[in-house]
Amino acid sequence: MDQTGAPGRVELSAAPDGTAMVRVSGAWTLPHFAAIERSMQPVKTALPAQARLDLDGLSALDTAGAGLLSVLLGPERLRAMLDALPDLAPERRALLETVGCAVHDIFAHPPPQPYALGFIGLLARIGSAVEAIWLQTRLLFGFVGLTLETLARNLLRPQRWRMAALVTQIEQTTLDALPIVSLLSFMVGAVIAFLGATVLKDYGASVFTVDLVSFAFLREFGVLLAAILLAGRTASAFTAQLGAMQAHEEIDAIRTLGLDPIEVLVLPRVLALMLGLPMLTFAAMLAGMLGGALVCVLAIGIPPAMFLSLFHADTPLRYFWVGMSKAPVLAFLIAIIGCLEGFKVTGSAESVGERTTSSVVQAIFVVILVDALAALFFMEMGW
Amino acid sequence: MSATPAAAVSAPGATPVIAVADLTTRFGTQTVHEHLDLDVPRGVILGVVGGSGTGKSVLLRTIIGLRRPDVGRIQLLGEDVYAASTAQRIAVERRIGVLFQDGALFSSMTVTENICVPLREHTALSARDARRLATLKIALAGLPQDARDKYPSELSGGMRKRAALARALALDPEILFLDEPTSGLDPITAAGFDRLLRTLRDALGLTVYMNTHDLDSIHAVCDRVAVLADRRVLVAADLATVERYDHPWVQDYFRGPRGRTAGAVYADAVQEA
16 A cells, blocks of 8 residues: 555644644554554543544545544544534545444443453363263264164165165275275284294294284284274265265255255265275285285295194184174264264364364274273173 | 545546456356456446356456456556566555455454454554454444454354455455355345445545445445446446446346336435435
């Protein structure tokens, strides 16, 4: 902006007839905001009740300058002073009156007091955080119930099954995740074999590396790695998809068209994961054992045929089922958390980010929690 | 901003603040604008009308520098928008304000923080002064004061528009671009919006470029109307001239039932005044 001229200033002086004059001069514009405010300080304290306004020296005025002048004089007094200035240019008068009204509104509504800090504030925050966790847990259980109910209603009516959506979801969540799950499991398998080889060598028991790898991957790591990857990869995708739909009122549209969003959006995703995660778990088990076998062959010198026969002799089949039985449960929880967080999006871009983060954190937390509980259970049962 | 807005308003036609010359816009094989010319003098409130799909929004985006034209030249405040250096372009962008159709407020910030963004980025104001000025802009835009610490998602559509207007006006721009400012507002709020625009134009010497469908707005505030049809600006003149323009779309638009009603209301209002 090309405001030319000196920065705006204001001073008090006495008119020839003795009344006080508020003399306003220079450019009262945004770039001079601080300078104008400095020159206002002495005037503010000395301002008499009766005064006249002199705007002749004013070279430029914008809303920022008009706002400062209104604050200095007070909106009511400014209005009275303007009425006493018949020669004022109409656009200046319009600006000062408009801004004066606005300042009047601000004075009429002082800002609310911020929250109390200190000990009481701390307690209040702890309380609201605990309440939020409780509400979230209740909401999650409610949503699980709702989904199961919808599933039960639709299970016996094959004409309501959404096969196209289901197959698409399986492709996106399972087939597309196959390379990364396999690669990751392969590498973790190799690392575990190395660890086992290093520790067991001192006891001359390197051969048990085979058992270590096969037990670990069949019982725990196959399903855990696949589930954690799915929690990061798919729970976030579900949240973002449903969140964007929620933000654009698409979910409301689904409802008003007489459709059930749970049936249309949630069931295909839940079922896709429940079918997909066991398949990914199987792939992860194979890839992990392959990684372990490779290390056994190259680093310990156990030939592949020996690896297979040791595996065959030492590892009971039920270990496979122990691992596999967890897959559908974890898949159900991951999908439910992803969808529920998506429904909780409230329109802002920030909320999508917040909910996506929350969904991944919750999903990974629940996966590890459930896996730990299951490990305890299976151990106590002696399976 | 000009030091003497009154003189500028009374003498339009000097140098246009917006000059579009020989603009052609294509999307793939579809041509939206062809050899389009448009000049907007300082201090004018221009309403741009046109059927859906005639490229009103695209034209606005091209003028404010968001979409490079396929052919043609855009001058904004005497600066060629797409040939200027980055520093020149930023200097021009500081002097314009844009109100997007849905407000485009930053959803992670409160209304006050939204308005503080341009104030803090482009001036040396302290955080406290920026907040005080933002409060003033909120009041100027006619937004209730209890809205200032709310987030955009907590506001109604009309309030969002007003908040976005307050942000567009933060730096006292010379040109204000509005995309459908009154769409989705109730008639009372829309009329208040029109009044506010006129006051700001008179007080600050604003030039307003407004895409609109709202016949009431056109009658109430626009000094000039530009009609977009057949891939160009068919006519850009005062309302009376445009209404008489012989083109089927223009006649349908202004002589249709809605156009006649709006015209009659404002003719009465003018007579009473």
